[in-house]
Amino acid sequence: MAERLQNFIGGRFVPAEGAGDYEVVDPATGEMVAVSPISGAADVDAAFEAAERAFTDWKQVTPSVRQKHLLALADAIEAHSEELVQAQHRNTGQPRGIIAEEEVAAGADQLRFFAGAARMLEGRGAAEYMEGHTSYVRREPVGVVAQIAPWNFPLMMAIWKIGPALAAGNTVVLKPSETTPESTLVLARLAGEIFPAGVVNVVLGDGSTGRLLTEHGSAAMVSLTGSVRAGEAVAASAGLKRTHLELGGKAPAVVFGDVDLAAVAKALVEFGTFNAGQDCTAVTRVLVEESAHDELVEHLVAAAEATRTGNVDDGLNDFGPLNNARHFAAVQAKIEGLPGHARIVTGGRRVEGSPGFFFEPTIITGVEQSDAIVQEEVFGPVLTVQSFASEQEALELANGVEYALASSVWTADGARAMRFTRDLDFGCVWVNTHLLLVAEMPHGGFKASGHGKDLSGYAVEEYTRVKHIMHAIEV
Template identity: 50%
Template structure:
């Protein structure tokens, strides 16, 4: 069901899409496909709520967000069930890692909104006093992907609500359930229409972006889709925040402990079956580390097991048949070109979309499995002679989302952090994230920030006020 104005609604034309369990490949339910009339109803509800929510004090918005965070904790079992069914995630992984982070995101922004930053008021023109107001930008259209349905929703919804905006959220067509539940819980503590959810696919997203009401569009998804969103939003001169693809390098230098490094990289590379834009995909190792690292990656890969939500495993299936086919095609094409696959490389022979941890070597920079985003539990390993070449290859990509460097030499690590052209750089770790820190990218990875104080800027507008004294 859609959630519009705090109430459940089906699509006005009755169209629906099937929901598929990625752990079995079987259909288990359906969701509305929202059309233009549904979008208009949602934006009208958001507009009505803007007067109330946008005019609320920061302390009032903070209290509401804290209550919503408490509701998320209290409804953990329902959220786990919703997320696991649509994504195939392991229940323990979602409950133990993602859900606490999601709750923390709402609590962080509940605090951040009460402590705004800004320039001091002053007499910049003689005889006049001037100051700056930060105001809610208006209605926000938020479009989130299928890889982390609830977490990506939280990253968009929490700062927008904290800033005083109202939201129309469109989850991915294949994973709407947890977003709908989020909106149902939000309706208990927010004004009617402050958070609305419209389900549907690409056409629904297009209609939402093109609707004249939203002032801001926040989008997470592929770079190709991001370009379309930016072009569509430009027709209404809407502000756009894009968090797009990544093809993230892990630079490994000579002095590492190969066992610890291999396990750290594989743990991040297989998190959520590698379906994370910031996952390490391109391992670039200097000569002294390369052979030992490849050997350890091959030895460790089988311990990062793929399995169903009911099985003992480190990660679950790929989300949908299209993504399963995409990952398989990348690996099959690489195999046919003569690369060396030292672990994995073929789908698991069972129902569902299971692909094992895969390590590919003997690749060069121009190979598709290296230069394109695979978005699966697959890493490539390249050998380079020195640090300078490692940094050059790491930066030789259109993407600029995230990267990591692995070394015991702190001076080299700091040098690499300056030279790596990515919005996030991790040292001897990967995917270590917190609401206090921005998740941001360069180039084909988009612009704007999720999380941190910087994300509030996406959803506020600046007004200069001057008074004659």
């Protein structure tokens, strides 16, 4: 019988009072692995009450103490790596080696960064800006934060949520995706053994539960990583609360003919199919100089067809399945809805003989800028290819979508690279690489990709409020 999951509220696991359930399915096999509750208003109220009680004391804790707690959680994550990997693998089908390296080890490292950042908040120095009065700034935690994480990197996204919020002195009520709750529950248990009860709370549920979080009167701030549609819903329901929204991308890779096209093609396929393309910064649009188009496409096809997926032994896979049946159908529908002028040169289908939601690496040429496959996020292992005749046209194609999260330019010309890092309208621009992130640098986009930064000291600042204090020098 599949395990029935519980919420984590006030430092312990408690059954949900909500009326509904969700069957958690292993996307590599299509088999049910757990039953997760759809929490209701009473469950959400209980979580916020626990977080509010904990905030009274946690906001007074010194940064050095918050640092010690975060460092202890990082150690616990590494010590329970195998448990976290297995829990997440059941929900995502990701290769276990990739989970261990890219989420467990990287997540522990990111928490250690946030632990240090807890002690590095900055503000204006005290000074007399008005005669006879001294002013200074306090940075304070905002309060209880409602956080909603996605299913593509469940553990890492949970760490990106709670790490900066806790470092700044907030308490949290976090809802993982209904399709991938298990690694977040392990994280919650580990946090519960380190932090005071109620500092970290996890409520399970679907979109209806998420709305209860965003609308809750005790939430001082709402942080969401998800789709544009989800971001619009949060923005509408959050009212005057502060929001932090990371809403996806449609990343271009601009390739000039002065590079090693075979090596670049191999890298682009790797960066476009990593995690089955279920990454908001993944390469999705390859824009290539006209003179290099045909050769690059040839190399892209070869690299895609050499990529491994769909094997029963996940250790043999470069990437795993799409996360769930509904998402698989959505990706398939986008491929089936291609206009007549578009051409699938490789892929475009479910991996033959696979029991799960594995999709072939797919390269599509002949697309036009107005096509839905170019303008809309697919969130699958799908790359489109367009050509350009000039730098100006390359920039117009790259910037000509509603998303503005990530991009890259590939060239041996240093001056050209500098021009493109200036003119590409994206929150991150890579030069001759893509997808790589470090804890010390901010991650976040512009336009429909949302607002706010994950990672870096900027993320910790997102979870603070600024208060001006003025003292009269003489009474």
